[in-house]
Amino acid sequence: MAVTIDPIHQFELKPLVSLGHIGHQQLAFTQSALYMFAAVGVIALITVVATASRSVVPGRMQSLAEIFYEFIADTLHQATGDGGKRFMPLVFSLFMFVLILNLFGMIPYAFAVTSHLIITFGLAALVISVVVIYGVMKHGTHFFGLFVPSGVPKPLLAILVPIEIISFISRPISLSVRLFANVLAGHIAMKIFAFFVVQLLLAGAWSVLSPLPLFLTIALTALEFLVAALQAYVFATLTAIYLNDALHPGH
Amino acid sequence: MAQPNPLTTPPPGADTQLVPGHVEHAEAHSGAFPPFETSGFLSQLIWLALAFGLLYYLMDKVALPRIQAILHARAERLRADLDQAQAMKAEADAAGIAYETALRDAQGKARDIAQTTRNELAAEADAKRKALETELNAKLATAEATIRARTEAAMGNVRSIAGEAASAIVERLTGQAPDSATLDRALDATAH
Numbered sequence: 001m002a003v004t005i006d007p008i009h010q011f012e013l014k015p016l017v018s019l020g021h022i023g024h025q026q027l028a029f030t031q032s033a034l035y036m037f038a039a040v041g042v043i044a045l046i047t048v049v050a051t052a053s054r055s056v057v058p059g060r061m062q063s064l065a066e067i068f069y070e071f072i073a074d075t076l077h078q079a080t081g082d083g084g085k086r087f088m089p090l091v092f093s094l095f096m097f098v099l100i101l102n103l104f105g106m107i108p109y110a111f112a113v114t115s116h117l118i119i120t121f122g123l124a125a126l127v128i129s130v131v132v133i134y135g136v137m138k139h140g141t142h143f144f145g146l147f148v149p150s151g152v153p154k155p156l157l158a159i160l161v162p163i164e165i166i167s168f169i170s171r172p173i174s175l176s177v178r179l180f181a182n183v184l185a186g187h188i189a190m191k192i193f194a195f196f197v198v199q200l201l202l203a204g205a206w207s208v209l210s211p212l213p214l215f216l217t218i219a220l221t222a223l224e225f226l227v228a229a230l231q232a233y234v235f236a237t238l239t240a241i242y243l244n245d246a247l248h249p250g251h
Numbered sequence: 252m253a254q255p256n257p258l259t260t261p262p263p264g265a266d267t268q269l270v271p272g273h274v275e276h277a278e279a280h281s282g283a284f285p286p287f288e289t290s291g292f293l294s295q296l297i298w299l300a301l302a303f304g305l306l307y308y309l310m311d312k313v314a315l316p317r318i319q320a321i322l323h324a325r326a327e328r329l330r331a332d333l334d335q336a337q338a339m340k341a342e343a344d345a346a347g348i349a350y351e352t353a354l355r356d357a358q359g360k361a362r363d364i365a366q367t368t369r370n371e372l373a374a375e376a377d378a379k380r381k382a383l384e385t386e387l388n389a390k391l392a393t394a395e396a397t398i399r400a401r402t403e404a405a406m407g408n409v410r411s412i413a414g415e416a417a418s419a420i421v422e423r424l425t426g427q428a429p430d431s432a433t434l435d436r437a438l439d440a441t442a443h
Binding site: 033118 | 286288289290292293296298305309310318319320328
C-alpha cells in the first residue's frame with residue numbers, strides 16, 4: 001500500500017517551452033502561462049465574440065457579458081462614484097481574470113494559476129501602483145493627505161499617521177495573500193480529503209468509513225466554487241475601494 | 252509611498268511575507284514548496300504582464316465600449332418605446348376626454364331642450380288655466396250678483412208682504428189700520 005499523499009505536487013510549474021536562464025531566474029513558457037492566455041481567450045470569447053452581433057435582445061453569452069459588466073460597473077460606482085468610470089477596464093479585467101483563473105483551477109487536473117503568490121502579488125502591485133501614480137498625478141502632494149486623518153488632535157497624529165502608512169503598505173500584501181492563500185488552502189484541503197477516500201478504501205475494514213471524506217470532498221468542492229467567485233469579487237471590490245482613495249484622497 | 256516599480260520590487264512589508272519562501276528556497280532542489288519557488292518568479296511576472304496586458308487592451312478597446320454601446324442602445328430603445336407608449340396613452344386619454352366632453356355637452360343640450368319644452372308647456376297650461384279661472388270668476392261674480400239682486404228683491408217683497416199682513420192683523424184686532432210710519436218702525440225693529 002505505497003500510496004503517498006502529495007497535495008503540493010499540483011502547484012508545480014511545468015515548463016512547456018524552456019527559454020533559458022537569466023542568472024538564477026529560469027525563463028520558460030509554463031503551463032501557468034498557458035492557463036493565463038487560455039483565460040484571456042475565454043474572457044475574449046464571452047465579452048468580444050459573444051457581443052459581436054450587438055443584439056438588442058441578447059443571447060446567453062452576450063447576456064453573461066452584460067451581467068458581468070453591469071455587476072462590475074455597479075460595484076465600481078458604489079465605491080468610487082462617477083469619477084471611477086475611467087478605471088472600469090482595469091477593475092473589469094482584474095475581476096474577469098481572477099474569476100476565470102480561479103474557475104480554471106476547479107477543473108480536475110487543471111492548474112490553479114492564482115495559487116501562486118507571485119501572480120496575485122503582481123496583480124495587487126499593479127493596483128497599488130495605479131492608485132499611487134494616479135493619486136500623485138491627479139492631486140500632487142495633496143494625495144499624501146490620505147495618511148493624515150482630518151479632525152484629529154495634533155498629538156494623536158504622531159500615532160495615527162504611521163498607522164495609516166503601515167495600513168496602506170500592507171494593502172498589496174493583504175490583497176495578494178488573501179487570494180493566494182484561499183486558493184492554495186482550498187486546493188490542498190480538497191486534495192487531502194480526496195486522498196483520505198483512497199486511503200480508507202485500501203485500509204481493509206476501515207473502508208466502510210470512506211464515504212465520510214467523500215462527502216466532505218464534495219462539500220469542499222462546492223465551497224471552493226464559492227470561494228473562487230467570492231475571491232474574484234473581493235479582489236475587484238477592494239481594488240475599487242483603493243482606487244477611491246486615489247480619486248478622493250481627503251479623509 | 253512612491254515605490255520605483257512595485258511590479259518587480261516588492262515593498263518592504265512583502266519581504267517579511269516572503270521569508271518562508273526564501274527559507275524553502277534554500278532547499279529548493281529537494282522539492283521546495285512550488286508557490287514559493289523564486290526561480291520562476293520573473294518568468295511568471297513576464298507572462299502575467301503579457302497576458303493581463305493583452306486582456307486589458309481587449310477589454311479597454313473592444314469589449315467594454317461594445318457592451319456599453321449595446322446597453323446604451325437598449326436603454327435608448329426602451330426609452331423611445333416608453334415615450335411612444337406615453338404619447339399613445341396621452342392621445343387615448345385626450346380622445347377619452349373629448350368623448351366625455353362631447354357626451355356632457357350633448358347631455359346638457361338635451362337637458363336644456365327638455366327644460367325649455369317643459370317650461371313652454373307649463374306656461375301654456377298656466378295661461379289656459381288663468382284664462383279659465385278669469386272666465387269662471389266672471390261667471391261666478393255674475394251669478395253672485397244675480398243671486399244678490401234676487402235675494403234683495405225677495406227680501407223687499409217679504410217686507411211689503413209682512414207690512415200688509417201686519418196692517419191686516421192690526422186692522423182686524425183694532426179695527427183700524429196703522430199708519431205707515433208706525434208700521435215701518437215696527438218692521439225695522441223686527442227685521443234687525
